Amino acid sequence: MTEDLRIIKTIRDIQIGFIELLQTKSFDKITVNDICKTSLVGRSTFYHHYTDKYDLLERMIQEQVDIFDQLLFNRMQEIDQDRLLIELYDGLNKDTRVIITLLKIPLEKGSLKSFYLKSLKKYFSKIAPQLNLKVPDDFLGDFYANSALTSIIWSLKNGHQDEIAEFMNDLVRKLIR
Template identity: 45%
Template structure:
């Protein structure tokens, strides 16, 4: 297996950071390749050696964040209602909080990080929620869980306050799981 080319990695990281920086000031549709290149201090030909257009760059950034989120959720499934694991999730996401918070605001076909996160949260909540004997469909509970979890994650990233939020979210989940455990008759 060959080693990744550090120059390629540095260039792609510079281009990604440049786009995120520009998204702090402009809408995605307003941003040009020239602006991205100028911000990243690379030439247009260098940009085009890596990406077809700004949409491909944005999709890569969004997909990378979604994959990282999926990996963290998968790790969290080991003990889904453990406060420490949820705090770990928040801390791991905190490293990329500027990118994540920026991307969560963008709703464009092809890259909607909010929807990607909600889909992952819904998927990972399914094994916990599906067996419950709740008076509402499990799909509704999964959607509520995903929406509430994403709200809590976003709040924690903005306010850097994961401990109380994690404890509250896990207490809520534990209460729901205990109240609607299926009865084994």
């Protein structure tokens, strides 16, 4: 069963309004009232879809994590790992503004960055044992995840750059020789 188009548009409007507010205000300073005014929805409509602003944030983060995980899963099904970063950039590019904005929100736990790192570490942990390197697999996972995420974020902020992906691929190839 498909969801009502009005609901889809309302949720989209709330999320767009929230991202707009985050361009000028910190998350802590934003109120549900601010979100409703910017989104042109009533408070009861907001509360029909979300418990509070934290629920809105958590769901938006989860949506981005699901997209990221699906992109990684799709890459795991293919042999050509050299295209991983390029495909991640391409897959995330349509939501650049949302991703960059959500990455800026400092959270104790459950930040978008921490979820992305966890996904990348999980992805690399499946590859690391096959490499037979003399360093611990968890070190390699941390190194790869942080390096890959840095290059992804940099490319989202500065525009897609094949050179960055190629540099990262060369780095990984040198690591596994």
